[in-house]
Amino acid sequence: MKLDTVIAERKNKVIYREDNLVAKVFDESFPKSDILNEALNQARVEETGLNIPKIEEVTKINGKWALISTYIEGKTLAQLMDENPDKIDEYLNMFVDIQINILSKTAPLLNKLKDKMKRKICSTNLDAATKYELHTRLNGMPKHTKVCHGDFNPSNVIITPDGTPYVIDWSHATQGNGSADAARTYLLFRLNKQDEIAEKYINLFSEKTDTSRQYINEWLPIVAASQSVKDKPEEREFLLSWVNICEYQ
Numbered sequence: 560m561k562l563d564t565v566i567a568e569r570k571n572k573v574i575y576r577e578d579n580l581v582a583k584v585f586d587e588s589f590p591k592s593d594i595l596n597e598a599l600n601q602a603r604v605e606e607t608g609l610n611i612p613k614i615e616e617v618t619k620i621n622g623k624w625a626l627i628s629t630y631i632e633g634k635t636l637a638q639l640m641d642e643n644p645d646k647i648d649e650y651l652n653m654f655v656d657i658q659i660n661i662l663s664k665t666a667p668l669l670n671k672l673k674d675k676m677k678r679k680i681c682s683t684n685l686d687a688a689t690k691y692e693l694h695t696r697l698n699g700m701p702k703h704t705k706v707c708h709g710d711f712n713p714s715n716v717i718i719t720p721d722g723t724p725y726v727i728d729w730s731h732a733t734q735g736n737g738s739a740d741a742a743r744t745y746l747l748f749r750l751n752k753q754d755e756i757a758e759k760y761i762n763l764f765s766e767k768t769d770t771s772r773q774y775i776n777e778w779l780p781i782v783a784a785s786q787s788v789k790d791k792p793e794e795r796e797f798l799l800s801w802v803n804i805c806e807y808q
């Protein structure tokens with residue numbers, strides 16, 4: 560595959576396009592096990608019948624690991640929201656329906672959300688008392704087996720020219736509780752400083768799934784703690800304030 564056309568650039572990866580394929584090419588710093596896990600997640604989620612790009616090849620290009628998938632033509636919901644701010648309600652409605660459709664699927668071999676959260680809590684640099692609180696909270700949450708995207712945000716949804724939505728980027732996918740996935744999406748909007756959209760989103764999700772805000776909120780300290788493992792200095796204070804909410808409940 561020729562690496563002439565860059566379609567997106569991230570800190571430690573570049574996404575290229577050639578004809579009907581994309582190559583996600585990872586830096587040497589990226590753990591091989593994470594890359595192979597992403598490919599396996601994508602293959603497992605393909606089997607649910609959801610509209611997602613097909614993984615075509617796992618390979619090395621110029622010494623770097625690369626995942627080759629089908630190219631999905633269209634614009635991401637993030638682009639569409641930027642271009643048509645007046646249509647934000649319509650797009651959010653679509654966004655929540657897509658997430659609910661994902662959550663309606665099962666994939667029994669995907670990693671388990673609770674296991675992943677437990678590992679993340681262990682690897683935070685929070686104090687022992689806070690970690691204990693978080694582990695206790697996590698243990699008390701109901702165990703579900705829904706497909707959870709794990710990074711469901713508008714930049715990971717592509718709308719094709721005929722209006723069909725495709726969901727990309729399955730690196731964080733697990734099976735578990737849908738409210739944890741919604742709490743993560745809410746947090747991602749807040750981290751992106753889209754507070755108004757975050758509120759609209761969470762209200763829509765709770766309305767459409769008949770889930771209480773309080774129940775979704777129960778997951779916030781856990782997902783905030785897991786997000787803090789990424790160690791982005793600009794997010795740290797904000798995430799810690801969410802983690803510490805649990806001390807007062």
Ligand SMILES: Nc1ncnc2c1ncn2[C@@H]1O[C@H](COP(=O)(O)OP(=O)(O)OP(=O)(O)O)[C@@H](O)[C@H]1O
Nearest residue numbers: 566567569574581612628629630631635714727728
């Ligand atoms: N199969 C695809 N078809 C079309 N565009 C794609 C495809 N895969 C990725 N892209 C484009 O590349 C961008 C980044 O890809 P992806 O989300 O997989 O990487 P990422 O590193 O997880 O990025 P982010 O941090 O934004 O989530 C997407 O927002 C999209 O614009």
Ligand SMILES: [Mg+2]
Nearest residue numbers: 714715727728
């Ligand atoms: Mg992405």
